[in-house]
Amino acid sequence: xxxxxxxxxxxxxxxxxxxxxxxxxxxxxxxxxxxxxxxxxxxxxxxxxxxxxxxxxxxxxxxxxxxxxxxxxxxxxxxxxxxxxxxxxxxxxxxxxxxxxxxxxxxxxxxxxxxxxxxxxxxxxxxxxxxxxxxxxxxxxxxxxxxxxxxxxxxxxxxxxxxxxxxxxxxxxxxxxxxxxxxxxxxxxxxxxxxxxxxxxxxxxxxxxxxxxx
Numbered sequence: 001x002x003x004x005x006x007x008x009x010x011x012x013x014x015x016x017x018x019x020x021x022x023x024x025x026x027x028x029x030x031x032x033x034x035x036x037x038x039x040x041x042x043x044x045x046x047x048x049x050x051x052x053x054x055x056x057x058x059x060x061x062x063x064x065x066x067x068x069x070x071x072x073x074x075x076x077x078x079x080x081x082x083x084x085x086x087x088x089x090x091x092x093x094x095x096x097x098x099x100x101x102x103x104x105x106x107x108x109x110x111x112x113x114x115x116x117x118x119x120x121x122x123x124x125x126x127x128x129x130x131x132x133x134x135x136x137x138x139x140x141x142x143x144x145x146x147x148x149x150x151x152x153x154x155x156x157x158x159x160x161x162x163x164x165x166x167x168x169x170x171x172x173x174x175x176x177x178x179x180x181x182x183x184x185x186x187x188x189x190x191x192x193x194x195x196x197x198x199x200x201x202x203x204x205x206x207x208x209x210x211x212x213x214x
Contacts, residue, residue: 041166
């Protein structure tokens with residue numbers, strides 16, 4: 001009962017109810033994204049920046065995970081099988097992990113951890129999705145931990161997956177995966193594409209762009 005009360009009270013940073021797919025949205029749930037007609041489907045890196053403190057602590061505790069080398073291309077060739085895999089992992093992790101703030105979970109303001117006990121905040125969801133997608137064969141360079149400001153202008157973390165059809169966002173606040181430009185978030189920084197040991201600044205408000213019909 002005590003844990004249930006804690007979870008109910010954890011409407012803090014990164015914590016939110018997951019938005020399910022709307023009724024009648026089954027086709028959109030699995031439809032392969034259209035081919036973009038603008039380079040704005042991909043985020044632009046604007047320069048090196050500092051690592052989040054939580055990432056530095058995570059790497060201190062998990063040095064081997066942060067030293068992983070992956071020399072494959074930093075973009076995923078998106079097909080129906082890979083898209084279904086990305087969708088499934090996003091939904092499965094959102095369902096398997098219950099939101100709990102670091103204060104309630106660990107008694108500290110900030111701690112990035114794999115949610116092995118079934119509880120975590122936004123960074124923990126991201127770390128698990130990144131691990132599972134890499135274990136499933138996706139190149140680590142294409143799986144970028146990303147810091148944003150959400151629709152309430154609160155700090156939040158998501159996973160950006162770079163593909164040949166754009167940069168797509170896996171979010172613990174929703175099951176549907178959107179192109180970064182469709183999230184409404186303000187993108188602050190992320191791991192550098194091709195070099196996940198470095199972090200880069202990003203643009204601010206996503207642009208509006210058109211996609212070609214599939």
